[in-house]
Amino acid sequence: MKFFIDTANLEQIKEAQSLGILDGVTTNPSLMAKEGITGNNNILKHYVDICKIVDGDVSAEVIATDYEGMIKEGEILAELHPQIVVKIPMTKEGIKACKYFSNKGIKTNVTLVFSAGQALLAAKAGATYVSPFIGRLDDVSTDGLNLIAEIREIYENYGFETQILAASVRHTMHIINCAKIGADVMTGPLSAILGLLKHPLTDIGLAQFLADHAKGNH
Numbered sequence: 001m002k003f004f005i006d007t008a009n010l011e012q013i014k015e016a017q018s019l020g021i022l023d024g025v026t027t028n029p030s031l032m033a034k035e036g037i038t039g040n041n042n043i044l045k046h047y048v049d050i051c052k053i054v055d056g057d058v059s060a061e062v063i064a065t066d067y068e069g070m071i072k073e074g075e076i077l078a079e080l081h082p083q084i085v086v087k088i089p090m091t092k093e094g095i096k097a098c099k100y101f102s103n104k105g106i107k108t109n110v111t112l113v114f115s116a117g118q119a120l121l122a123a124k125a126g127a128t129y130v131s132p133f134i135g136r137l138d139d140v141s142t143d144g145l146n147l148i149a150e151i152r153e154i155y156e157n158y159g160f161e162t163q164i165l166a167a168s169v170r171h172t173m174h175i176i177n178c179a180k181i182g183a184d185v186m187t188g189p190l191s192a193i194l195g196l197l198k199h200p201l202t203d204i205g206l207a208q209f210l211a212d213h214a215k216g217n218h
Helices: 010-019 028-035 042-052 066-081 092-105 117-124 134-139 144-156 172-181 189-193 201-216
Strands: 001-005 024-025 059-063 084-089 106-111 129-132 161-165 185-188
Touching: 001 189, 010 042, 010 189, 028 042, 042 059, 042 066, 059 106, 066 084, 066 092, 066 161, 084 092, 092 106, 092 117, 106 117, 117 129, 117 144, 117 185, 129 144, 134 144, 134 172, 144 161, 144 172, 172 185, 172 189
Parallel strands: 001 024, 001 185, 024 059, 059 084, 084 106, 106 129, 129 161, 161 185
Antiparallel strands: none
């Protein structure tokens, strides 16, 4: 399972990278704005800065909603750095753009996916990644994890190579459950990733080892 961090914060990306388990980054205009990064040139520069920190794929989102606009923006993003993945919305125009990019060998991430049917179309259009938003489904009393399971089954049936990128991951149990179902990638906040480290018995055990070691040295 690949671990992506969902942020535009360079310090958090560096911390996740320093753990040695980070495989990539996803970000979007909202996350950029949260870090105070506005203006097209600043945003483009920030994507490159992120690519310099991590070794893996970095999803960069188009703002346009029309086909021509997505193509124009996506080509600019793809030229920024070899690690850039063009993130496009799950719409009719987005699927057309996905097919265009996949024909050109440009990696894509189809985002805002909320149904198995949408994920099937994204895979048919050659998407590199498909991003079902599990947390946002949970917010409206729908089982986000069930969607991951449905997509996994469909992709296995037909040998689709599109990777399931579980997005809108909110907490540590989301990560565990996505791993059990077989999501290829998860993207979430640093807090959810660091949460995997924690267990009270580990802390107690370590404290006991150290206490025993200290006694032995007296």
